[in-house]
Amino acid sequence: MLNLFVCPVCQSPLLPNAKTWQCAGQNLNNQNPNLRQHSFDVAKQGYVNLLPVQHKHSKNPGDTDNAIKARQQFLAKGHYQGFRQSLLDFAKDSLTPIDDFCWLDIGCGEGYYSQKLFEQVFDFAQQNNLNNPTAIALDISKPVVTATAKALKNFTKNQVYSCVASASNVPILSGTVNVISTIFSPILPEEFYRLLAKDGFLLIGKPKANHLFELRQAIFDRVEAHDSQKFVEQLTPLFHLIKEQHCSYQIQLNATELADLLAMTPYAYRAKPEKIQALLSDCEQQGQMIFTVDFLMYLLKKVD
Ligand SMILES: C[S@@+](CC[C@H](N)C(=O)[O-])C[C@H]1O[C@@H](n2cnc3c(N)ncnc32)[C@H](O)[C@@H]1O
Ligand SMILES: [Zn+2]
Incomplete structure (x- = not known):
């Protein structure tokens, strides 16, 4: 098995293990070799x-x-x-x-x-x-x-x-x-x-x-x-x-899905809250809105 990981603290080889990963360690001082190892617990x-x-x-x-x-x-x-x-x-x-x-x-x-x-x-x-x-x-x-x-x-x-x-x-x-x-x-x-x-x-x-240009048009004054x-x-x-x-294709979103999409993109921070609210209310009223995704x-x- 290849050794892939290195210790993020001392850069010595790091061995994965079911419970705790432990590094090979570094000698802190050459005259008086004092091996310091680092360990990283696997979370439950x-x-x-x-x-x-x-x-x-x-x-x-x-x-x-x-x-x-x-x-x-x-x-x-x-x-x-x-x-x-x-x-x-x-x-x-x-x-x-x-x-x-x-x-x-x-x-x-x-x-x-x-x-x-x-x-x-x-x-x-x-x-x-x-x-x-x-x-x-x-x-x-x-x-x-x-x-x-x-x-x-x-x-x-x-x-x-x-x-x-x-x-x-x-x-x-x-x-x-x-x-x-x-x-x-x-x-x-x-x-x-x-x-x-x-x-x-x-x-x-x-x-x-x-990508999502309809959404960006609705919440920003200028779309870049x-x-x-x-x-x-x-x-x-x-x-x-x-x-x-x-x-590229189109997706149809209801207001809940649109709110999730807004929350997962950086747009939510940059747009004015009242614009976001207006778009969500429109979507709520229309039931669904269509957006273009473009990757x-x-x-x-x-x-x-
Ligand atoms: C837009 S999300 C994309 C997540 C996933 N690839 C997807 O498309 O579902 C960007 C991810 O990068 C992570 N991230 C941001 N900066 C990072 C960094 N310097 N190193 C590692 N991950 C980072 C964030 O925590 C977030 O989970
Ligand atoms: Zn280490």
């Missing part, structure tokens, strides 16, 4: 917190409980299922028939995409008789990862880990990850480059210019198009684009 929900306090920039980093609940409720209604299926098909090109294949989902949220992406990894490994595939779901928010671990608890026969950690400081050995996915989540080019093995892939899901091309340029010295694909998927490969 099944995740491990690898975010040292010194890496936390706020008390509760990542999404709030409110956003988490809203996203779970919204996703459970199936409005993004069409996108998830497109993403799964799109991702197939990144599956490589090698032993020790490792998939890392960054900013995994409650595991709505991780769950299906990981299933695809393990199915592929089984069909190709590959040894020791691993999938890791990572998010900076502890309440989010608590929900991820719950969503991923059925993978009992597979090597699946749910970790609280920061995307900018991932406690995983350099050059060991074969695919990094980041779906509506942070993109850290240098850190992802470090983590990826030779020929490793980066799978990105992003909103496109038209998402500039999805800019970040591909920022990635090009380290990654080259293999393919990109567009996925982009990118598959990039690590440059040698």
Whole structure:
């Protein structure tokens, strides 16, 4: 079995275990070797917190409980299922028939995409008789990862880990990850480059210019198009684009679903509360409203 994890405190190898993960430790002082080891308990929900306090920039980093609940409720209604299926098909090109294949989902949220992406990894490994595939779901928010671990608890026969950690400081050995996915989540080019093995892939899901434009038109005075091309340029010295694909369709939402959608996006903070209220009242009156979802998927490969 490959050693994948490193201790977030002392960077020595970190061994996963059912109850407590323990690092190999560092010698504090060469004259008087004094081994200090660090341990990380597996929470009863099944995740491990690898975010040292010194890496936390706020008390509760990542999404709030409110956003988490809203996203779970919204996703459970199936409005993004069409996108998830497109993403799964799109991702197939990144599956490589090698032993020790490792998939890392960054900013995994409650595991709505991780769950299906990981299933695809393990199915592929089984069909190709590959040894020791691993999938890791990572998010900076502890309440989010608590929900991820719950969503991923059925993978009992597979090597699946749910970790609280920061995307900018991932406690995983350099050059060991074969695919990094980041779906509506942070993109850290240098850190992802470090983590990826030779020929490793980066799978990105992003909103496109038209995404929810009816909603943005209703709550903002000026609607700015998402500039999805800019970040591909920022990635090009380290990654080259293999393919990109567009996925767009319309969804019908009632007022409750619309409220959840608003709470899970950053729009809720930026818009005036009275505009949000007016849109929700309109939706309530009409019973349903139609919105366009517009997504982009990118598959990039690590440059040698
Ligand atoms: C918009 S959500 C997307 C979640 C999930 N991929 C989905 O689409 O359902 C972004 C996620 O990134 C996480 N996040 C934000 N900053 C992060 C960071 N620096 N490191 C790891 N995760 C982060 C948030 O906690 C949140 O769960
Ligand atoms: Zn350590």
